[in-house]
Amino acid sequence: MIGHTGKVFNGQPVEQPSWHCTNYNANLASIGICFLGNFENIEMPIEQFNAGVSLIKDLMKKYNVTLPNILRHRDIVSDITGRAGSTECPGKNFPCVHMLDALRDGKPFFDIGEDYPYITEIKTLKQLGIIKGDSKGYLKPHEYITREEAIIIAYRVIKLSQN
Structure with a gap:
């Protein structure tokens, strides 16, 4: 568990399975980390975020x-x-994308690497906040862009040009 001040509290030994998610096999093969707080209602303090990363x-x-x-x-x-998304945990304000960015150590997305032909442009667009990828850290460059995604990107470009 990680508290708001960044203090890490140890629970049971990592080798001992626990019921931390609603999937028996996942519980046996994973490590659960609890960020203390209701992230439906609050933002995560930076100390807690840094300790978590x-x-x-x-x-x-x-x-x-x-x-x-x-x-x-x-x-x-x-x-x-029988499906993902059966809970809102950890909440709408949990900084998942930012945490994945911090864990990637400069790599912009899981599904493209330094050998991607447009990696420089992708990094620039991500740094400017024009593209963000999905909530799991993927860009999916080989999938078609939706109208909604195109409008969001256009909106971000316009907002950026006004600053």
Whole structure:
């Protein structure tokens, strides 16, 4: 558990499975990290965010966890409902995209690397806030863009040009 001040509280040993998500197999093969707070109603303090990023990086290194396997509770397919998204946890204000960005250490998205033909442009557009990718850290450059996505990008470009 990670408190608002950034203090990390240890629970049970990592080797001991616990019921931290609604999927039996996921509980046996994962490590649950609890960020204390109701992120439906509050923003995460920077101290808590930084402590979380540090802890996750340490656990990724120690247990050889890859970034696409860093999931929110809501991303897990529930044994009860048979689908992901059966809970709002960790809440609409949980800084998932920012946390994944911090964990990526400069890599813009999971599905493109430094060898991507337009990596420089993608990094610039992301840094400017024009493109953000999906909530799991993917750009999906080979999928068609929707009208809604095109309008959002155009809006961001216009807002940026007005500043």
